[in-house]
Amino acid sequence: MTPEAVLARFREYMVGPTRFMTLLSCFELGVIDALRERPGMTAADLGARVGVRPDAVEQLLFLLVKETFVAYDEGSRTYTLDALAHVAERDLRRALTYLNMIKVVALRQLFHLTESARTGTLVGLKELYGAEGTLYGAVADHPDLRDSWATLMDAVTANIDPWFFANIDLPPGANVLDLAGNTGLGAIDAHRLKPVPGLRVTTFDLPEKQDECLRNFKDHGLEQQCSFIGGDVFDGVPTGFDTVLIKHFLDMFDKRNVVRILAEVGRSLEPGGQVCVLVPVYPENVQDADNYNVDFFPAFFLGCTMGEGGPQKLSTYVSWLEECGFTVTRAVTRDAADLPPDVIPVPAVLCATKSA
Amino acid sequence: MTPEAVLARFREYMVGPTRFMTLLSCFELGVIDALRERPGMTAADLGARVGVRPDAVEQLLFLLVKETFVAYDEGSRTYTLDALAHVAERDLRRALTYLNMIKVVALRQLFHLTESARTGTLVGLKELYGAEGTLYGAVADHPDLRDSWATLMDAVTANIDPWFFANIDLPPGANVLDLAGNTGLGAIDAHRLKPVPGLRVTTFDLPEKQDECLRNFKDHGLEQQCSFIGGDVFDGVPTGFDTVLIKHFLDMFDKRNVVRILAEVGRSLEPGGQVCVLVPVYPENVQDADNYNVDFFPAFFLGCTMGEGGPQKLSTYVSWLEECGFTVTRAVTRDAADLPPDVIPVPAVLCATKSA
Numbered sequence: 001m002t003p004e005a006v007l008a009r010f011r012e013y014m015v016g017p018t019r020f021m022t023l024l025s026c027f028e029l030g031v032i033d034a035l036r037e038r039p040g041m042t043a044a045d046l047g048a049r050v051g052v053r054p055d056a057v058e059q060l061l062f063l064l065v066k067e068t069f070v071a072y073d074e075g076s077r078t079y080t081l082d083a084l085a086h087v088a089e090r091d092l093r094r095a096l097t098y099l100n101m102i103k104v105v106a107l108r109q110l111f112h113l114t115e116s117a118r119t120g121t122l123v124g125l126k127e128l129y130g131a132e133g134t135l136y137g138a139v140a141d142h143p144d145l146r147d148s149w150a151t152l153m154d155a156v157t158a159n160i161d162p163w164f165f166a167n168i169d170l171p172p173g174a175n176v177l178d179l180a181g182n183t184g185l186g187a188i189d190a191h192r193l194k195p196v197p198g199l200r201v202t203t204f205d206l207p208e209k210q211d212e213c214l215r216n217f218k219d220h221g222l223e224q225q226c227s228f229i230g231g232d233v234f235d236g237v238p239t240g241f242d243t244v245l246i247k248h249f250l251d252m253f254d255k256r257n258v259v260r261i262l263a264e265v266g267r268s269l270e271p272g273g274q275v276c277v278l279v280p281v282y283p284e285n286v287q288d289a290d291n292y293n294v295d296f297f298p299a300f301f302l303g304c305t306m307g308e309g310g311p312q313k314l315s316t317y318v319s320w321l322e323e324c325g326f327t328v329t330r331a332v333t334r335d336a337a338d339l340p341p342d343v344i345p346v347p348a349v350l351c352a353t354k355s356a
Numbered sequence: 357m358t359p360e361a362v363l364a365r366f367r368e369y370m371v372g373p374t375r376f377m378t379l380l381s382c383f384e385l386g387v388i389d390a391l392r393e394r395p396g397m398t399a400a401d402l403g404a405r406v407g408v409r410p411d412a413v414e415q416l417l418f419l420l421v422k423e424t425f426v427a428y429d430e431g432s433r434t435y436t437l438d439a440l441a442h443v444a445e446r447d448l449r450r451a452l453t454y455l456n457m458i459k460v461v462a463l464r465q466l467f468h469l470t471e472s473a474r475t476g477t478l479v480g481l482k483e484l485y486g487a488e489g490t491l492y493g494a495v496a497d498h499p500d501l502r503d504s505w506a507t508l509m510d511a512v513t514a515n516i517d518p519w520f521f522a523n524i525d526l527p528p529g530a531n532v533l534d535l536a537g538n539t540g541l542g543a544i545d546a547h548r549l550k551p552v553p554g555l556r557v558t559t560f561d562l563p564e565k566q567d568e569c570l571r572n573f574k575d576h577g578l579e580q581q582c583s584f585i586g587g588d589v590f591d592g593v594p595t596g597f598d599t600v601l602i603k604h605f606l607d608m609f610d611k612r613n614v615v616r617i618l619a620e621v622g623r624s625l626e627p628g629g630q631v632c633v634l635v636p637v638y639p640e641n642v643q644d645a646d647n648y649n650v651d652f653f654p655a656f657f658l659g660c661t662m663g664e665g666g667p668q669k670l671s672t673y674v675s676w677l678e679e680c681g682f683t684v685t686r687a688v689t690r691d692a693a694d695l696p697p698d699v700i701p702v703p704a705v706l707c708a709t710k711s712a
Contacts, residue, residue, distance in 0.1 A: 016372025059654035
């Protein structure tokens with residue numbers, strides 16, 4: 001890479017924040033919806049329709065015209081949806097959910113990334129919300145964070161759980177613990193997507209999740225097959241289960257804490273008991289240009305959600321499981337070609353049994 | 357552009373903020389300088405050197421390894437500068453000045469772009485700094501804004517003024533008004549770069565700039581050739597000058613205000629008097645992928661500095677000058693190939709004479 005290419009790449013980075021917000025603002029202002037409903041409007045028409053000065057509409061749409069998302073006709077000075085017209089509503093909604101989450105949970109907070117990395121705390125959350133601790137604590141107190149975060153996570157879980165459960169084995173009569181299982185969605189998905197005879201799933205999470213979790217089980221008619229145990233994984237993992245699920249969790253921690261969690265899980269299992277992990281992974285070759293995990297997650301975990309953590313390569317998780325006394329029986333990364341092209345996280349499943 | 361390509365492009369936009377801040381944080385934390393001084397450090401070495409947990413160093417460097425800015429050796433687990441090693445110190449400093457300005461003046465403020473565009477006010481500046489009005493007012497009260505903004509603007513002016521003065525004609529004995537000339541740098545540059553015999557330059561700006569401006573003239577031994585007039589361009593432009601310079605100014609306003617400024621300048625001039633404009637311009641073909649002005653300026657002006665404005669195409673400025681009673685005698689856009697590859701603004705010079 002020449003020095004000129006490095007500097008040109010820096011320019012790409014410089015326009016990252018403005019590009020991000022210009023695109024999202026065109027949606028937030030209603031400009032895109034207006035053009036979908038009535039193609040061929042001028043900046044003045046659009047401005048009147050969405051309540052924005054025509055000059056500002058024109059400025060923001062320059063980028064969308066550059067991208068050929070929107071077409072501009074010089075003669076009539078009118079705008080029409082171009083490439084954006086052909087994107088399916090469902091795909092657009094998924095992408096906007098992600099854009100919105102990044103705006104609310106990350107954009108401003110990232111300003112403080114350097115101090116957050118230095119201190120291992122979320123300086124941005126403290127500055128903006130007066131929140132101590134992690135995003136997962138702050139979402140309980142701040143509806144704006146919760147709405148944008150929970151909406152995304154529900155969508156992510158709905159998209160990934162079918163693949164996860166298709167890639168793990170549960171024997172008949174399996175007695176499963178869903179570690180950090182939040183309010184029971186994973187337990188419910190297990191019954192829906194892996195309905196082995198006699199399956200029992202217990203959600204393990206902080207005690208304050210109990211009421212909503214039990215309500216969810218009841219709403220799904222699963223109060224006989226599912227239960228809840230309150231506790232903190234760092235204080236120990238309940239015993240008596242033959243399979244422990246760890247979904248969307250290990251990537252939140254530095255190695256020290258990942259090893260603590262895996263060691264606690266190991267202690268809770270009998271030899272031959274299994275752990276099934278779902279986690280986003282970095283590609284083995286970090287220079288794989290099609291994989292965007294390293295473009296997103298380090299800053300997101302260090303600066304916006306945890307003050308530590310971040311995904312690892314699949315091979316790193318394999319070696320950490322082995323360090324903690326497990327024998328890895330499956331390690332599969334999802335084929336990125338199976339994911340919609342706007343989706344950042346590339347997940348993997350790792351299954352392992354406790355060595356004798 | 358296929359729907360898949362649109363969604364893939366959205367993903368590029370999604371990682372814009374995290375990429376931006378991950379790169380800048382590696383510099384801010386001192387990781388890059390540390391690697392320059394001592395190549396071949398592990399994450400643990402680096403962490404100890406810069407005071408950051410090794411896990412966090414490793415996470416942040418994944419992206420720089422992906423970009424081949426930094427090399428990672430799997431065997432020794434050590435990092436070395438790769439492409440970054442060959443970028444000249446001066447180039448890197450210029451790019452970092454820009455990155456820092458975008459962080460301080462734009463990153464958090466952009467969160468409020470939608471509301472700023474809707475109201476024509478800078479909601480982000482209000483939220484973050486309690487500032488009413490524009491960035492140019494806020495820099496007076498907030499050293500962090502001023503430092504990052506003024507440092508950049510001085511660098512930009514130093515880079516652009518030689519090209520600007522090489523592209524305008526001043527006759528011997530020219531009596532020049534530098535409109536919105538701030539604290540006199542343009543007047544000083546005129547004498548340095550366009551030293552026609554008998555040149556006089558008067559800086560016109562808000563009265564509070566007077567003391568610093570006159571001090572600057574004295575420091576450069578130009579108190580006889582330069583002077584200052586305090587006032588607001590929207591209340592009228594002083595008369596008696598044969599050339600008016602308008603540098604880095606018209607892009608700050610919507611058309612309505614640009615036309616007001618040009619009309620005031622026209623009223624101040626005798627027929628045959630000239631105006632010389634320096635302004636960043638959008639490419640005539642907005643889809644010119646090598647031009648990053650539309651990727652940056654709309655959101656920057658609407659959301660971070662003015663609540664209105666943004667550059668136009670050269671042809672638009674030509675037609676606005678003609679609307680205001682000028683005959684355009686020169687309209688030249690700088691060849692982007694003459695600019696370093698990290699520099700976003702592509703400037704143009706427009707000269708025009710007041711029609712009889």
